Amino acid sequence: MDGAFILAHVPDYLSGAWVTLRFGLYGVACSLLLGLLCCLLRYFRVPVLRQIAGGYIELARNTPLLVQLFFLYAGLPRVGIKFSAEACAVIGLTFLGGAYMAEAFRSGIESVDKTQVEAGACIGLTMGQNIRYVIFPQALATAIPALFANVIFLIKETSVFSVLAMMDLMNVADTLRTSGGRTVEVLFMLMVTYLLILLPVSVLATLVERRLRYTGFGN
Amino acid sequence: MGINILFKGINFQRLMGGLWVTLRLALITIGLSCVFGLLFGMLMLSKRKTATVICRLWLEIVRFMPQLVLLYIVYFGFARLFGWDLDGETSAVIVFTFWGTAEMGDLIRGALTSIPRHQFESAAALGLTKVQIYMHVLIPQALRRLLPQAINLSTRIIKTTALVKMINVTEVLKVGQQIIGQFYRQPDAAFWVYFVIFLLYFLVCWPFSLLAKYLEKRWA
Numbered sequence: 001m002d003g004a005f006i007l008a009h010v011p012d013y014l015s016g017a018w019v020t021l022r023f024g025l026y027g028v029a030c031s032l033l034l035g036l037l038c039c040l041l042r043y044f045r046v047p048v049l050r051q052i053a054g055g056y057i058e059l060a061r062n063t064p065l066l067v068q069l070f071f072l073y074a075g076l077p078r079v080g081i082k083f084s085a086e087a088c089a090v091i092g093l094t095f096l097g098g099a100y101m102a103e104a105f106r107s108g109i110e111s112v113d114k115t116q117v118e119a120g121a122c123i124g125l126t127m128g129q130n131i132r133y134v135i136f137p138q139a140l141a142t143a144i145p146a147l148f149a150n151v152i153f154l155i156k157e158t159s160v161f162s163v164l165a166m167m168d169l170m171n172v173a174d175t176l177r178t179s180g181g182r183t184v185e186v187l188f189m190l191m192v193t194y195l196l197i198l199l200p201v202s203v204l205a206t207l208v209e210r211r212l213r214y215t216g217f218g219n
Numbered sequence: 220m221g222i223n224i225l226f227k228g229i230n231f232q233r234l235m236g237g238l239w240v241t242l243r244l245a246l247i248t249i250g251l252s253c254v255f256g257l258l259f260g261m262l263m264l265s266k267r268k269t270a271t272v273i274c275r276l277w278l279e280i281v282r283f284m285p286q287l288v289l290l291y292i293v294y295f296g297f298a299r300l301f302g303w304d305l306d307g308e309t310s311a312v313i314v315f316t317f318w319g320t321a322e323m324g325d326l327i328r329g330a331l332t333s334i335p336r337h338q339f340e341s342a343a344a345l346g347l348t349k350v351q352i353y354m355h356v357l358i359p360q361a362l363r364r365l366l367p368q369a370i371n372l373s374t375r376i377i378k379t380t381a382l383v384k385m386i387n388v389t390e391v392l393k394v395g396q397q398i399i400g401q402f403y404r405q406p407d408a409a410f411w412v413y414f415v416i417f418l419l420y421f422l423v424c425w426p427f428s429l430l431a432k433y434l435e436k437r438w439a
Binding site for chain 2: 058059061062063064066067068070071074075076077078079152156157158159160162163170173174177183184187190191194195198199202
């Protein structure tokens with residue numbers, strides 16, 4: 001292992017990590033919104049839109065991100081729909097993540113017992129108050145582990161962004177590997193950098209889960 | 220219409236051949252993961268501290284490293300480290316089995332621990348032998364919990380094998396690119412080829428997802 005080589009290329013990896021993290025987080029944020037929207041459309045049984053959301057979820061969950069990105073980046077421009085590489089990255093990740101987030105939210109909402117909602121109505125809560133104070137806190141607490149698992153999953157999935165010619169971590173490492181021949185050092189740093197990105201997320205997940213663990217009451 | 224090129228000559232067969240490359244890898248991986256996963260799950264439950272710590276560490280590595288990074292390590296790194304010049308498909312089987320074993324093992328561990336202890340004790344009290352207890356009480360219950368999750372993991376493995384494109388295996392996306400290259404005069408060829416590949420993956424994975432959902436509902 002060549003320490004000097006590793007030190008010399010820390011800035012490269014930092015810039016790659018920044019791309020991975022930034023687009024990963026854009027994707028995660030958009031996925032959360034899309035997922036919540038799809039989940040609500042299905043929960044409140046909005047006609048037509050609920051079927052569209054259901055179809056979308058199946059489509060996104062049963063295809064690989066790599067194939068989705070190829071379609072977005074190399075397929076769609078041929079019929080006149082053109083996005084930049086960065087836009088493709090965020091759209092692709094959101095398309096995939098939205099479906100996973102929707103399922104996580106759904107499992108959370110379904111875990112809230114019907115009696116809870118009825119009890120809320122009995123003590124005179126309006127529907128809005130019921131959602132705000134009864135359904136949402138319990139659903140979120142149950143959904144949090146799955147939501148964080150999805151965040152880690154999505155950040156890992158960004159590793160295919162190199163096919164969009166984006167200089168993410170994977171592409172930085174690949175460029176260094178092909179130019180320098182220091183394969184072992186390059187791959188070692190790649191592992192360490194991914195670990196440094198994902199470990200804090202995992203620690204955060206544990207902390208939040210611990211903080212929100214109040215739904216077990218009465219069971 | 221560019222979609223016609225898919226039905227010119229043997230283009231569609233070529234595409235299916237490319238899909239089969241990844242599907243075959245996925246099937247081998249799923250088979251190996253089930254076998255090794257059973258061992259892994261039992262090791263996780265063993266009373267030996269070292270075994271559980273190693274399994275835990277293995278599982279964390281697999282959870283934290285993108286599969287593509289693991290592929291690069293085995294495909295490019297092992298040649299440098301150990302002088303093993305593995306081809307893309309072998310590397311893929313090694314990596315995906317390494318990953319699948321840990322995930323499957325964790326599911327098996329979860330299924331086994333989900334059975335309450337009194338099930339075992341009641342069966343023993345009824346005078347069932349150990350083999351009977353496993354055959355008629357514990358394994359059927361564990362399987363019900365395990366099967367839907369294992370099927371979901373299998374679809375994830377099928378989707379993840381698409382990554383072998385990145386280590387130079389000629390799979391469906393690569394075949395698609397070759398077809399597009401041949402029909403470069405047809406401007407919308409790329410759209411249709413990638414659209415069809417997208418659909419093919421969906422048609423492969425969707426039935427498994429439906430099956431998992433059905434079993435989950437039925438056995439819940």
